[in-house]
Amino acid sequence: MTLSTFKSILFSVLFLAISTNGFASENSDPENDKEFEPKEMILHHVKDAYGMHIIDISGHPISIPLPVILYTDNGLTTFMSSEFHHDYNGEVIVEKNGQKFVNVHEKVYVLNEGETQVTYDEEHHPTNAKRPLDFSITRNVFMMMVSVIVLILLFTTTARRYKKSENNVPTGIAGFIEPLVVFVRDEIGKPMIGEHKYKRYMPYLLTIFFFIWINNVFGLIPILNGANLSGNIAFTCTLAVFTFIITTISGNKNYWKHIFWMPGVPVPMKIFLMPIEIIGMFVKPISLMIRLFANITAGHVIILALMSLIFVFKSVAIAPVSVAFSLFITVIEIIVTAIQAYIFTILSALYFGMATEEEHH
Amino acid sequence: MTITGIAAIGAGLAAIGAGLGIGKIGGSAMEAMARQPEMHGKIQSSALILAAFVEAVALFGVVVAFLQG
Numbered sequence: 001m002t003l004s005t006f007k008s009i010l011f012s013v014l015f016l017a018i019s020t021n022g023f024a025s026e027n028s029d030p031e032n033d034k035e036f037e038p039k040e041m042i043l044h045h046v047k048d049a050y051g052m053h054i055i056d057i058s059g060h061p062i063s064i065p066l067p068v069i070l071y072t073d074n075g076l077t078t079f080m081s082s083e084f085h086h087d088y089n090g091e092v093i094v095e096k097n098g099q100k101f102v103n104v105h106e107k108v109y110v111l112n113e114g115e116t117q118v119t120y121d122e123e124h125h126p127t128n129a130k131r132p133l134d135f136s137i138t139r140n141v142f143m144m145m146v147s148v149i150v151l152i153l154l155f156t157t158t159a160r161r162y163k164k165s166e167n168n169v170p171t172g173i174a175g176f177i178e179p180l181v182v183f184v185r186d187e188i189g190k191p192m193i194g195e196h197k198y199k200r201y202m203p204y205l206l207t208i209f210f211f212i213w214i215n216n217v218f219g220l221i222p223i224l225n226g227a228n229l230s231g232n233i234a235f236t237c238t239l240a241v242f243t244f245i246i247t248t249i250s251g252n253k254n255y256w257k258h259i260f261w262m263p264g265v266p267v268p269m270k271i272f273l274m275p276i277e278i279i280g281m282f283v284k285p286i287s288l289m290i291r292l293f294a295n296i297t298a299g300h301v302i303i304l305a306l307m308s309l310i311f312v313f314k315s316v317a318i319a320p321v322s323v324a325f326s327l328f329i330t331v332i333e334i335i336v337t338a339i340q341a342y343i344f345t346i347l348s349a350l351y352f353g354m355a356t357e358e359e360h361h
Numbered sequence: 362m363t364i365t366g367i368a369a370i371g372a373g374l375a376a377i378g379a380g381l382g383i384g385k386i387g388g389s390a391m392e393a394m395a396r397q398p399e400m401h402g403k404i405q406s407s408a409l410i411l412a413a414f415v416e417a418v419a420l421f422g423v424v425v426a427f428l429q430g
Binding site: 187191287290291293294295298339342343346347350 | 406416
């Protein structure tokens with residue numbers, strides 16, 4: 001493929017991406033006189049949901065149904081999210097297993113016995129319904145499974161390529177993966193953890209690097225709109241907790257000494273520094289969590305807000321500006337996907353390096 | 362002024378802080394790279410890490426604004 005055909009394909013894909021972004025965010029059709037609410041639309045896209053909403057065609061939502069798995073007082077109850085008929089205002093009642101379920105703002109509630117309708121308090125929380133234990137395959141869980149399958153395919157193919165090749169020359173997809181693995185090893189693992197100890201942490205570093213990256217990239221594919229997995233605080237929290245556990249477990253004597261009894265400073269200072277260092281131990285994973293969450297969510301919100309401008313001003317004249325800006329932001333977001341994966345990995349490696357650093361004089 | 366308005370002002374202030382901080386890091390990194398082009402890679406990666414630290418503090422502000430707004 002020559003460079004110019006590659007360029008034209010890249011730009012067509014980018015423009016297609018943007019146009020579907022706009023199409024997907026359209027929810028004001030002529031029959032529906034409801035005022036277009038950008039805030040509601042954006043929050044709905046950024047949050048998790050039970051079904052995978054793809055597109056609205058003349059007011060008709062089209063979505064992939066996903067299983068809702070609940071553990072209630074009557075035991076395990078499962079049904080498909082399509083039974084809610086795209087309702088998330090608690091109007092459609094699904095009867096299963098002798099219980100009534102409603103979907104209130106993408107949270108399934110089970111109605112109390114004898115109730116036929118949801119009632120709300122002033123803050124719009126249901127008063128006569130409670131949350132069952134929810135193990136549903138929501139769209140975030142679904143996208144995570146997809147990304148896991150893609151990663152497994154990618155890396156088993158790479159491994160097979162090496163097995164086949166004569167002298168370990170990377171061919172095909174391995175030619176794409178090898179530089180990235182070498183980058184994580186030489187630019188992240190070795191300088192941050194140290195020549196001797198980095199090998200133990202490489203599997204974890206490589207896993208989070210590729211996992212975060214592929215999920216960031218999936219979040220930008222507009223037709224899977226709302227696959228905002230790495231912009232979900234529970235997801236980033238889990239990854240940060242892994243980093244925290246590994247740091248704490250691999251902490252050596254020197255690390256704990258620096259936390260509880262800082263060497264080289266007078267005793268009053270040691271006592272003063274101890275609580276600060278203990279707080280710092282927890283702030284590190286928390287900042288990892290919030291950084292990834294806020295960066296990715298902010299990217300999604302900006303793109304969608306630029307798209308909503310067209311519908312807010314209700315004019316075609318604003319569309320070129322809006323499209324141009326979202327093209328610009330989308331290009332930046334493509335860079336951000338890689339940078340955020342890199343930052344998360346390098347900071348994890350930095351913390352592991354701090355935990356395993358030997359005393360030096 | 363509503364609490365949402367105040368939250369928006371807070372988010373704006375956080376953005377000013379992060380802008381100043383990252384701008385300073387970026388400027389110094391560029392200067393250092395111009396002086397010592399052979400250290401390009403090392404300076405770039407440490408500049409990115411430092412920018413991430415500055416950004417984290419600003420994002421705390423943004424998240425608080427989100428929760429309030």
